[in-house]
Amino acid sequence: MSAQPTTERGRQTRARIVAAAADVVAEKGALGASLDDVGARAMASRSQLYHYFDDKTDLLLAVAQATNDAVLDAQRALFAGLDTWNGLVRWADALVEFQRQRDGRGGCPIANLVGQLGEREDGIRLVLASGYDRWETDIRAGLAAMVTSGELQPGANTDWLAASTLASLQGGLILCQARRDPDALRRALDGALALIGAYRGAS
Numbered sequence: 001m002s003a004q005p006t007t008e009r010g011r012q013t014r015a016r017i018v019a020a021a022a023d024v025v026a027e028k029g030a031l032g033a034s035l036d037d038v039g040a041r042a043m044a045s046r047s048q049l050y051h052y053f054d055d056k057t058d059l060l061l062a063v064a065q066a067t068n069d070a071v072l073d074a075q076r077a078l079f080a081g082l083d084t085w086n087g088l089v090r091w092a093d094a095l096v097e098f099q100r101q102r103d104g105r106g107g108c109p110i111a112n113l114v115g116q117l118g119e120r121e122d123g124i125r126l127v128l129a130s131g132y133d134r135w136e137t138d139i140r141a142g143l144a145a146m147v148t149s150g151e152l153q154p155g156a157n158t159d160w161l162a163a164s165t166l167a168s169l170q171g172g173l174i175l176c177q178a179r180r181d182p183d184a185l186r187r188a189l190d191g192a193l194a195l196i197g198a199y200r201g202a203s
Contacts, residue, residue, distance in 0.1 A: 005052065014052045017042045018062045022070075025063055026109075030116040035059070057121060064117075064124045067109045068131030072138070082142020085151050085200065092189040095169065099182040107177035111170060136166045143196070156199035168192040 005011045020042035024033040035049055035056055053059040072079075078094055081087025106112075110131045118125040140162035146152040172188025175181070 010052075013044070013048065014062075017044050017049065017052060017059070018066050020044075021059050022063050022066055025060070025113075030060055030063075030113065057124070060117065060121070061124050061127060064113055064127040064131075067113055068128065068134065071109055071131065072134055075138075079138040079142065082139060083145035083149070085146065085197075088142065088146075088196065089193065092193060096182055096186045096189065099173070099176050099185050104176045104180035104182050104184075108170060108173045111173065132166065136162050139165050150201045152196070153199045153201050156196075161196055161199070164195060165192040 005014050017038065021033065021038045024037045024041055027033075028037065035046065038044075038059065039046060039049055049059070053062065075091070075094075078087075078091040081090055110128050114125065114128050118128065140158050143152060143156070143158040143161055147154060147156055147158060152158075168188045168191055169185075172185035175184035175188070
């Protein structure tokens, strides 16, 4: 991947190009998005694009990284509350409500890119996998805090519960997107909550 800009102006230009590329990819798909489309959206010349990125694959790698950050940063305040049962429920409720507002459209941006590029570009697949790793880590940290506080039993396997919760979330998002049915996500997350709830402690 190309080197990061050393000046603030360069960083802002690069970020503008990545944001434009993300918009174009969302509209046309990763394979249908062209550098000309991105340049027009970002008001950047071809020479600018190649100054900041080696090629289209390099740009899509940056889009993958930005997508991870956008998805996880949008949940940051909710992640902070995952150390309690009520906070866990609020997180699940917020994800479902977001899909209701979108009428079940869009799915998971990380999963969308995996579907388009995961079998074509291994480097991009690894970046997107790291986004899932970060997501699972935040869930696991909340569950571990619940074990420490006594809200979950000491024997609760937080690795397994976090992985299962993320899998339920992703499966629910796919069904939600395919069926345009936010209740599909509701049911998937209710299943994850029921599994975690089986390990609730006395406090």
